[in-house]
Amino acid sequence: MASAGPSTHERSPGCQCNDSYSIYMIGCSKYPDSDTVGGPMQRYDMGERQWKEVDRPLPGGKRFNFAVTTVRNTMWVLGGATLLEYISKSVFVYDPVHNEWEWEKVMIHGRKGLCAAFIENRVYAIGGQSDTADGNTVEVYYKGKWVPSSPMRHRRHSFATAVAEYQIYAAGGIWNGEELMSVEYYSPLTFLWTVLSLGMPEPRAYFQLAVIGDKMYAVGGDADQSIKSIDSMYTDGQWSTGPVHISRYLRNVVSVALNKDIYVVGWIFGYHDEGQLRILQLGDVSTSLVTNLPREIRFNGARLAVLKTQPFEAE
Numbered sequence: 001m002a003s004a005g006p007s008t009h010e011r012s013p014g015c016q017c018n019d020s021y022s023i024y025m026i027g028c029s030k031y032p033d034s035d036t037v038g039g040p041m042q043r044y045d046m047g048e049r050q051w052k053e054v055d056r057p058l059p060g061g062k063r064f065n066f067a068v069t070t071v072r073n074t075m076w077v078l079g080g081a082t083l084l085e086y087i088s089k090s091v092f093v094y095d096p097v098h099n100e101w102e103w104e105k106v107m108i109h110g111r112k113g114l115c116a117a118f119i120e121n122r123v124y125a126i127g128g129q130s131d132t133a134d135g136n137t138v139e140v141y142y143k144g145k146w147v148p149s150s151p152m153r154h155r156r157h158s159f160a161t162a163v164a165e166y167q168i169y170a171a172g173g174i175w176n177g178e179e180l181m182s183v184e185y186y187s188p189l190t191f192l193w194t195v196l197s198l199g200m201p202e203p204r205a206y207f208q209l210a211v212i213g214d215k216m217y218a219v220g221g222d223a224d225q226s227i228k229s230i231d232s233m234y235t236d237g238q239w240s241t242g243p244v245h246i247s248r249y250l251r252n253v254v255s256v257a258l259n260k261d262i263y264v265v266g267w268i269f270g271y272h273d274e275g276q277l278r279i280l281q282l283g284d285v286s287t288s289l290v291t292n293l294p295r296e297i298r299f300n301g302a303r304l305a306v307l308k309t310q311p312f313e314a315e
């Protein structure tokens with residue numbers, strides 16, 4: 001494995017209990033093949049404070065606009081489009097402990113720009129674009145097979161999902177060329193999607209939702225994927241515009257929550273060969289630099305997942 005240099009800081013900011021985790025970045029590209037996506041997966045080791053290249057490429061080849069969710073310390077990669085614009089139904093599962101990929105049952109509908117979520121021992125594939133799916137299509141993987149589930153109330157792609165209060169939230173996105181403000185949630189108890197009476201403060205697409213405690217944060221976004229402010233949503237369904245900005249210089253932002261911190265990866269505006277991993281610690285009004293990305297790595301719409309590389313201790 002190739003590795004980047006040490007972190008910018010002697011100690012990575014954030015909770016020290018995060019040291020046993022790694023942040024995986026999948027879907028990036030590597031110079032000189034910088035015009036394509038789906039290159040070598042990168043792993044930021046929170047304990048060693050450095051980037052490492054993972055020597056297990058995605059089995060289905062390079063792709064983009066796929067979905068990622070974590071299931072019991074494995075990473076599921078769903079759908080997306082290949083470099084030839086083939087819309088994929090494929091599902092792959094990565095095991096970080098054994099550094100291995102496995103093929104899972106394919107979805108009913110191939111889609112790009114979809115989202116995925118894991119709740120109540122089920123994996124949900126939600127929304128997205130294809131010739132056979134309507135943009136509000138939802139299917140669920142349970143007991144070894146994919147079956148149709150209740151469709152969303154709004155059609156959307158390039159949106160964000162999160163699990164909070166035993167419900168799946170879907171927010172923003174694009175449909176018919178317009179960015180959306182609407183937010184809806186799915187209850188596994190009622191099998192229904194419900195639209196919140198109040199949407200986000202502004203339309204948003206190409207962003208992520210992160211849940212910490214009783215708040216949900218919308219991170220980044222915009223049609224050109226430039227950075228926007230972070231908005232917090234309280235569990236009573238009310239959105240408030242927060243004062244926090246990741247950095248006005250970061251673009252193409254993706255994020256992932258770990259314990260009480262939100263880790264953000266993005267490109268430095270105006271410096272296309274430099275990416276950064278930053279951390280938002282609650283209570284702050286800005287972020288701290290954790291480390292620069294390896295200089296040969298190009299971001300190109302990658303996705304993030306947090307996994308442990310060692311087996312969990314028996315309880």
